[in-house]
Amino acid sequence: MTIATHTTMNDLKDRFARRTGVFGDSIWTGIFEHLRKHHDPVYFGDGAPAQEVIPVDRLRQASRRAWDDAPDCLKYGDQQGYLPLRELVVERIAKRGIDASVNNVLITGGSTQAIDLACRVFLEPGDAVIVERPTFLGAIEILQMFEVEIVDVEIDDEGMRMDALEAALDSHPNTKIIYTIPTFQNPSGTTLPLERRHRMIDLAREHNVAIFEDDPYGELHYGGEVLPPLGALDDRVIHFGTFSKTIAPGIRTGFAIAPGEVLEKMLAIREVSDISNDRIMMRTVYHTAVDFLDEHVEQACGLYRSRRDVMLQALEEHMPEGVTWSKPDGGFFVWITLPDAISSNTLFDAAAENGVIVFPGEWFYPNREAHYNVRLSFSTVPEDRIRIGIERLANTVRQQLG
Numbered sequence: 337m338t339i340a341t342h343t344t345m346n347d348l349k350d351r352f353a354r355r356t357g358v359f360g361d362s363i364w365t366g367i368f369e370h371l372r373k374h375h376d377p378v379y380f381g382d383g384a385p386a387q388e389v390i391p392v393d394r395l396r397q398a399s400r401r402a403w404d405d406a407p408d409c410l411k412y413g414d415q416q417g418y419l420p421l422r423e424l425v426v427e428r429i430a431k432r433g434i435d436a437s438v439n440n441v442l443i444t445g446g447s448t449q450a451i452d453l454a455c456r457v458f459l460e461p462g463d464a465v466i467v468e469r470p471t472f473l474g475a476i477e478i479l480q481m482f483e484v485e486i487v488d489v490e491i492d493d494e495g496m497r498m499d500a501l502e503a504a505l506d507s508h509p510n511t512k513i514i515y516t517i518p519t520f521q522n523p524s525g526t527t528l529p530l531e532r533r534h535r536m537i538d539l540a541r542e543h544n545v546a547i548f549e550d551d552p553y554g555e556l557h558y559g560g561e562v563l564p565p566l567g568a569l570d571d572r573v574i575h576f577g578t579f580s581k582t583i584a585p586g587i588r589t590g591f592a593i594a595p596g597e598v599l600e601k602m603l604a605i606r607e608v609s610d611i612s613n614d615r616i617m618m619r620t621v622y623h624t625a626v627d628f629l630d631e632h633v634e635q636a637c638g639l640y641r642s643r644r645d646v647m648l649q650a651l652e653e654h655m656p657e658g659v660t661w662s663k664p665d666g667g668f669f670v671w672i673t674l675p676d677a678i679s680s681n682t683l684f685d686a687a688a689e690n691g692v693i694v695f696p697g698e699w700f701y702p703n704r705e706a707h708y709n710v711r712l713s714f715s716t717v718p719e720d721r722i723r724i725g726i727e728r729l730a731n732t733v734r735q736q737l738g
């Protein structure tokens with residue numbers, strides 16, 4: 337057999353599907369390059385749990401217990417998810433008001449896979465999907481793969497604006513889905529108030545569209561009113577959850593809660609993709625979470641609340657006039673709005689030189705056309721480092737303002 341030459345590869349590139357064009361340059365390349373620019377950078381880019389909060393010992397013990405089911409659990413099986421884990425999910429979401437049975441739960445490879453599977457059930461090229469403006473980069477990429485029209489709707493301090501949603505639905509009768517992160521949104525940190533939640537559901541009913549509720553941060557609550565997820569208010573909502581933020585992202589365990597007919601299609605599609613989640617890992621997650629996760633999340637929230645407070649206070653102390661930021665009640669992110677004179681890309685480069693890495697905001701817009709925001713994640717950065725990082729960032733903004 338001959339090894340493919342460069343020329344052969346170029347020929348094959350001509351045969352790639354159009355949808356692969358979505359994957360051009362990656363923000364992570366820029367971030368990793370920037371991390372090398374300073375001997376001691378403060379990194380605000382990571383939307384992940386703090387390393388020190390990841391329950392490694394418990395996971396290790398749980399993994400040993402998971403192997404007790406071998407060799408039986410090493411066959412094919414558990415396509416919809418390990419039953420005790422689905423029961424645990426049902427119990428946890430019931431506390432938040434979502435009434436579902438184990439038949440409505442599909443365990444997935446993170447919420448990323450759940451979103452992808454649900455999109456496969458609903459979307460064809462040319463359909464429209466409404467999203468918040470800005471929204472989660474991963475969701476934008478998934479949607480672009482389906483060659484749909486992404487209609488981004490303005491947000492304000494309280495999440496998606498309902499007048500703008502109504503106008504978007506009226507002007508896009510091809511809409512099939514509203515994709516929303518109503519609680520502690522990524523990247524803006526905003527939370528949709530109760531009246532807007534009800535209004536969104538009414539509008540979705542009027543226009544017969546599905547609501548995809550992406551809820552990775554809903555349990556990471558540090559203050560303010562606790563609101564019911566959209567999934568607790570209406571059964572046309574397909575709700576996505578994950579253990580990535582409450583346990584660890586590397587365990588790749590999330591879930592979808594969906595009405596029976598939707599779930600059956602998702603399950604069928606998943607069976608021709610990866611068949612099931614890793615059966616040992618599902619048991620590991622179950623033995624880790626049972627009789628532990630509530631207390632664990634409460635402790636983690638204490639740490640994240642302090643880090644958020646330190647970040648907000650440091651911004652208050654150091655940022656020059658003209659810079660504003662969100663004040664999230666939960667989740668991992670603070671969303672900074674810059675004065676017109678500074679573009680987020682310029683700030684991204686200059687801040688890295690000064691030893692602080694931020695996430696440039698345009699990656700959260702489908703056309704990447706907006707250049708006046710950066711996202712800061714406080715979850716992984718210790719308090720003293722947050723203070724240093726914000727001071728460096730504020731100095732960079734000042735330099736840029738001249």
Ligand SMILES: Cc1ncc(COP(=O)(O)O)c(C=O)c1O
Pocket residue numbers: 383445446447448449472474517522550552577578579580585589590
């Ligand atoms: C809004 C949102 N949805 C989904 C995900 C993906 O999470 P998972 O690790 O469960 O695939 C993330 C992770 O950053 C996220 O912020």
